[in-house]
Amino acid sequence: MRLTGGKLEAIKVALYGVGAVGSLIAKALLEKKGVKIVGAIDMAEDKVGRDLGEILGLGKKLGVRVHRTPEELFSSVKADVAIHATSSYLKDVYPQIASLIKSGANVISTCEELSYPYHSEPELAKKLDKLAKKHDATVLGTGINPGFLMDTLVITLTAVCQKIEKIEAVRVMNAATRRLPFQRKIGAGLTVEEFKQKIKSGQITGHVGLEQSIAMIADALAWRLEKIEAEPAEPVIAEKPVESETVKVEAGKVAGLRQTAKGVMKGTEVIVLDFQAYIGAKEEYDAITITGVPTVKQRIQPCIHGDTGTVAMVINAIPKVLNAPAGLLTMKDLPVPSAALEDMRKYLKSYL
Template sequence: MIKIIQVGLGPIGQQLTRYLTERKGIQLVGGVDLDPAKTGKDIGELAGINELGVSVSPDLGSAMKETEVDVAVISTVSSLQKIESQIKDAADFKLHIVSTCEELMCPFDLQTEIAERIDQYCKEKGVACIGTGVNPGFLMDYLPAVLTSVCQKVDHVKVDRYQDASSRRLPFQQKIGAGLTQAEFKEKGDSIRHVGLKESVYLLARALGWEMEKVEETLTPVLAEERIELDQILIEKGYIAGVEQIAKGYKNNEEVISLNFKAAVGLSRSYDSIEITGNPGFRSVIDGGVNGDVATSAIIVNTIRSVIAMNPGLKTMLEIPAPAYYSQV
């Protein structure tokens, strides 16, 4: 039985609670959230399920009293800089760490100093740490890396993730700028961007043994071609319906990796596509795409067993035993 403590009980954290409690072989023994309105509440009730007899604590120290824990599941922030102290707190209690933090997924090339500090601290405390999710962490980096295993030669990898955001949660729609004017979009700048696309380029490059000379990223708005009215959001014609974000990696002055993330309300089709140019060259398509909310929580749960089996330190998805759905009988 793997004993888990959750740190961060927002929308994704609450979904994780539901998934963790459904899975045989896992026992949820604690929850932590800084929101004082959540302190003392039953973590199950907070997640909209039956009470679990586990109360939300304001800090990790309080949650750890009189209980043994194996893993901290952290779903709090996207920033590597902001999550560093949370990782160290968990490591101080000898907890392995699995996190949804996008910048934690492959930070060694972009934020080298912080990544090395986290890696060294985890090694000193004897715990393993990993950041993962559906994207980054799987669809645009780990999965294409695995698909290249059948290639004798790879010249170029192109990944497209197109999502019609019409059925996604309101927070996701707001995250991609849906409903904003073009002026408001410009004012918000980087706060709208999908976090982790450059990290995905670097993870894929590491898998292929490619050293990136440069990685470029662009972000452009997707405009509504007609008025779109949903239950919780209204998008006028010409207003922002979503974003298109492209990251490209270069080797020997040539583009060798292209990642295209497009999420907008009203897209005609959702799909995930991986195209490999090489020997053999092929294209793999997931028609309809992978549901981001479901898959992010699922891969976090499924990675728990893998991270426990690892040597101490900050890991990437390339280093851990391949995660898969599991449930102890």
């Protein structure tokens, strides 16, 4: 909500986390008009103190130093918005986001649980909302999924319905097109036994966010669910050898995973989400079926690339967050999402 400068000044952006996703966001921001990266934060020892341009592999310096903590960074600069990309779990990132708020920045985070924390972490959500309002800051968790494909887009499509009996969303992707950390996250290349052990120990998390997406959809429709059931991730077994640029999967080993979650109301499954990511998927798509009056069927093929889509969702959210009231918000609280293709300042209410 807060802006540090006048309407003619570029929107000042700080980055918290310049790993795989954070680096992609940084590179995309450098191509945008009306925004300026003023600083970066990362705890990795090989990044602290270095110029952001070097870390991004640009072959030139940007004059933007990577700091260890928000306190170090914001002692010398101010930011309108901090883009946070470090972890999937709100318990882990709450101190980081709280420090950004206290430092005077609005926050957009890729933390999956933050996309709709009222289901999994209601007390932390309340604390974050209170803190954000105290410091006149807006906080949003978003990305491609959760954040859009299996929740915000679903909610938008329900607008044409008079009655709804059931909502189903399916996402199928060929994980060979994704980065190595993601392929490891879904267990590609492991034996079935290794996969099961790593899932049990938490070494493999799989996809995080299905429960949050279901809760967001249900709340948007004022559906009072009896429960949200998230099934354990199941391995997808390669029927023949498959590979990506970095991982080779032998026949009989794990190519990836499938996860499902269900929202139950009055003893009936009314929301079903099905996430599949594995190397060698022959068909990629994002599909939504809303059974009702009328029945709505939507299909995007191939599926939206996770990294590309997340970068776009985060950056396109900047003006909407800056235009929004203070507090912890979710995608269902903001105006219809749209691309910010022109100078970013043109989308600000203060610019109009």
